[in-house]
Amino acid sequence: MKEMAALISGPEAAELILESIPRPVIMVSKDSTILYINKSMEKFLNINRTVILGKPLLQALYKGQAYKRQGGYRSPLMETLLTGREFSNQLMEIKTIYNVAPRLLQVTTFLIKEDNGKIRGACALLSSHTPDGRAMNFPAPSEQFETIYAFAEAIGARDGYTMGHSEKVAEYSRLIAEKMELDAKTVDLAYLSGVVHDIGKIGISEEVLNKKGPLSSEEYKQIMGHSQMGASILSHISWLNDLVPIIEAHHERYDGTGYPLGLKGEEIPLLSRILAVADAFDAMTSDRSYRKAYPLEKAIEELKHNSGTQFDPAIVKVFLEMLKEYV
Ligand SMILES: [Fe+2]
Numbered sequence: 001m002k003e004m005a006a007l008i009s010g011p012e013a014a015e016l017i018l019e020s021i022p023r024p025v026i027m028v029s030k031d032s033t034i035l036y037i038n039k040s041m042e043k044f045l046n047i048n049r050t051v052i053l054g055k056p057l058l059q060a061l062y063k064g065q066a067y068k069r070q071g072g073y074r075s076p077l078m079e080t081l082l083t084g085r086e087f088s089n090q091l092m093e094i095k096t097i098y099n100v101a102p103r104l105l106q107v108t109t110f111l112i113k114e115d116n117g118k119i120r121g122a123c124a125l126l127s128s129h130t131p132d133g134r135a136m137n138f139p140a141p142s143e144q145f146e147t148i149y150a151f152a153e154a155i156g157a158r159d160g161y162t163m164g165h166s167e168k169v170a171e172y173s174r175l176i177a178e179k180m181e182l183d184a185k186t187v188d189l190a191y192l193s194g195v196v197h198d199i200g201k202i203g204i205s206e207e208v209l210n211k212k213g214p215l216s217s218e219e220y221k222q223i224m225g226h227s228q229m230g231a232s233i234l235s236h237i238s239w240l241n242d243l244v245p246i247i248e249a250h251h252e253r254y255d256g257t258g259y260p261l262g263l264k265g266e267e268i269p270l271l272s273r274i275l276a277v278a279d280a281f282d283a284m285t286s287d288r289s290y291r292k293a294y295p296l297e298k299a300i301e302e303l304k305h306n307s308g309t310q311f312d313p314a315i316v317k318v319f320l321e322m323l324k325e326y327v
Pocket of ligand 1: 198
């Protein structure tokens with residue numbers, strides 16, 4: 001006789017479905033505390049759910065920033081909660097602090113109400129598939145970008161940096177560009193340039209990269225070659241072509257004594273000048289294989305001291321103003 005499956009109760013069935021559904025699900029309370037995320041959402045964010053459960057949605061996933069640069073809510077779930085507007089399979093770009101690049105997803109959100117209509121919270125379901133089940137055509141550029149990011153980090157790690165250097169340089173560059181009110185495309189390029197800035201170090205041995213004593217002229221030449229090498233690598237990747245001149249010039253100095261071309265002042269692309277400040281600041285405030293991180297005050301002093309010689313003074317000024325907002 002055919003064996004009957006054991007019946008399961010409603011809540012147990014609901015939990016099984018939620019945990020097994022291949023769509024990221026998140027639920028928040030009326031005051032936007034994260035109450036639940038399913039396994040797919042853990043996978044999407046690449047975290048363990050305990051990291052964000054019980055925390056306010058905006059703080060946990062969006063650095064407390066409610067609005068996008070261009071206006072509009074960063075979080076569709078927050079928008080639903082605050083305005084009552086629900087979305088049904090709407091194509092949206094989602095970028096949380098756990099996603100390196102924005103992801104284009106289909107988003108469904110709805111309010112959770114009691115029988116008497118009282119709002120209890122809200123729920124969002126994400127999907128990277130169209131309703132008819134076809135996978136959406138969005139691996140580019142975000143997945144390509146993730147590959148580049150992983151690659152850049154691996155190179156940075158050889159340079160005595162702990163992981164995260166490229167992402168921090170990228171984030172500082174983006175924040176400077178935003179503070180300077182540059183257009184959205186330039187702000188994105190600022191971020192990308194930070195991620196890939198040292199990609200040209202791929203050909204340099206770890207021994208030379210981390211050498212403590214003085215470098216021989218041959219070794220110095222190798223190190224200095226990384227900006228042009230990086231530019232050359234990026235020139236083969238069509239969607240990163242805009243970054244070629246920026247990466248090539250990221251070790252130019254404002255007073256014209258940098259490399260490889262000795263460009264001066266505004267001859268240096270703006271994003272290279274931004275990158276120089278972001279890169280130096282993160283280098284100073286990070287532990288390196290050969291020294292401890294500088295205290296913040298010392299790093300700030302160094303930036304001021306080298307403003308007008310190594311760095312564009314206008315960018316140092318913007319960066320220091322911006323730091324005040326964060327520390
Ligand atoms: Fe560099």
